Amino acid sequence: MPPAREGGLRNAAAVASCERKGMKTLGKRLENRVAFITGAGRNIGSAIALQFAEEGADVVINVRADRQQADDLVRRITALNRKAVVVVGDVTDPEAVDRMVQTALDEFGRIDILVNNAAIRPSKPFLEMEIEEWNHVIDVNLNGPFLCCRKILPSMVRQKYGKIVNIVGWTAFRGWKDRAHVIAAKAGLHGLTRALALDFADYYINVNTVAFGYIDTRRNMEWYRGNWPSEEEWKRRIPLGRPGSMEEAAKTVAFLASDDSSYITGQVIHANGGALIY
Numbered sequence: 001m002p003p004a005r006e007g008g009l010r011n012a013a014a015v016a017s018c019e020r021k022g023m024k025t026l027g028k029r030l031e032n033r034v035a036f037i038t039g040a041g042r043n044i045g046s047a048i049a050l051q052f053a054e055e056g057a058d059v060v061i062n063v064r065a066d067r068q069q070a071d072d073l074v075r076r077i078t079a080l081n082r083k084a085v086v087v088v089g090d091v092t093d094p095e096a097v098d099r100m101v102q103t104a105l106d107e108f109g110r111i112d113i114l115v116n117n118a119a120i121r122p123s124k125p126f127l128e129m130e131i132e133e134w135n136h137v138i139d140v141n142l143n144g145p146f147l148c149c150r151k152i153l154p155s156m157v158r159q160k161y162g163k164i165v166n167i168v169g170w171t172a173f174r175g176w177k178d179r180a181h182v183i184a185a186k187a188g189l190h191g192l193t194r195a196l197a198l199d200f201a202d203y204y205i206n207v208n209t210v211a212f213g214y215i216d217t218r219r220n221m222e223w224y225r226g227n228w229p230s231e232e233e234w235k236r237r238i239p240l241g242r243p244g245s246m247e248e249a250a251k252t253v254a255f256l257a258s259d260d261s262s263y264i265t266g267q268v269i270h271a272n273g274g275a276l277i278y
C-alpha cells in the first residue's frame with residue numbers, strides 16, 4: 001500500500017488536500033465522481049444511481065443477471081449528460097466482481113464511491129432454516145460487500161480518496177421475526193463499516209452505513225400484496241406517519257457519498273421516519 005497521510009487532520013497539508021479534492025456545492029456534490037453501485041437495476045439501487053447522476057457522477061450499474069433491467073436507467077442517466085456503464089454479475093462470485101470492477105476501472109480510470117446495496121431478504125422461521133439458506137443470505141448480504149470492498153479499495157487507497165456506503169435495514173439494529181439470517185448479515189455489514197473506517201481512515205476513505213426503515217418500493221408493494229397499510233396504520237408505526245420514498249433514501253446515500261459528510265466515518269445514519277424511537 002502507498003504511504004498513508006502523516007499526522008492528524010490538523011496537518012495543514014492534509015486539510016489542503018481535502019479541500020483540493022473538492023467540497024462540492026449542494027446540487028452537484030458528486031461532480032465528476034465515479035460511483036459503483038451494486039444491485040442497481042431496480043428500486044432503491046436504481047434511485048441511488050439516478051440521484052448520483054443528477055448530482056454530477058458517472059455511474060457503474062451492477063445488475064445480477066438481466067442487463068435489460070437497466071435500460072431505462074441508462075437512458076435517464078445519459079439524458080443528464082452523465083455516463084452509465086452496466087456490469088452484469090453476481091456479487092457473491094469473486095471472479096465476476098473482479099471482472100466488473102476491472103471493466104469500471106478500464107472505462108473510467110478510477111472508482112470514487114462504492115455503494116453496497118445488493119441484498120436479498122427472505123423470511124424463514126429460524127428452526128426451519130437450512131444451512132444452505134443461511135449461507136446464501138450471508139453470501140449475498142455480507143460476503144458480496146466484502147468482495148466488492150476488497151477489489152475496489154486498492155484503487156481508492158492509491159488515489160487517497162474514497163467513500164463506501166453500506167446499506168442495511170433498521171432490523172439490523174432492532175431485530176425482526178423470521179429474518180435471523182438477514183439481520184445477522186446486515187449487522188455484520190455494519191461491523192464491516194466500522195472495521196474498514198478504522199483501517200482506511202489514513203487514506204481519506206470514509207466508510208459509513210445507511211439503515212433504512214420502510215421505503216416505498218415496488219418490492220414492498222408486492223410484499224404487502226395489495227394490503228398497503230392505511231395512513232392511520234403508518235402513523236402507528238412511524239412518527240413521520242408514512243414510508244420513505246426511494247428519492248429520500250437515495251438522497252441520504254448521496255450525502256454520505258459526498259464531501260458534505262467528510263467528517264463522518266464508521267457511523268450509521270438511520271433513515272426511517274423516526275420508527276426506531278417508537
Ligand SMILES: NC(=O)c1ccc[n+]([C@@H]2O[C@H](COP(=O)([O-])OP(=O)(O)OC[C@H]3O[C@@H](n4cnc5c(N)ncnc54)[C@H](OP(=O)(O)O)[C@@H]3O)[C@@H](O)[C@H]2O)c1
Nearest residue numbers: 039043044064090091117118119167168169212214215219
Ligand atoms: N425497501 C426497503 O424498505 C428497505 C428497508 C430496509 C433496508 N433496505 C435495503 O436497501 C437495499 C435495497 O433495497 P430494495 O428494496 O431496493 O431491494 P430489492 O428491490 O430487493 O433489490 C435488490 C437488488 O439487489 C440485487 N441483487 C440481489 N442479489 C444479488 C446478487 N447476488 N448480485 C448482484 N445483485 C443482487 C437484485 O437484483 P435482481 O433484480 O436480479 O434480483 C436487486 O436489483 C437493500 O440492501 C435492502 O436490504 C430496503
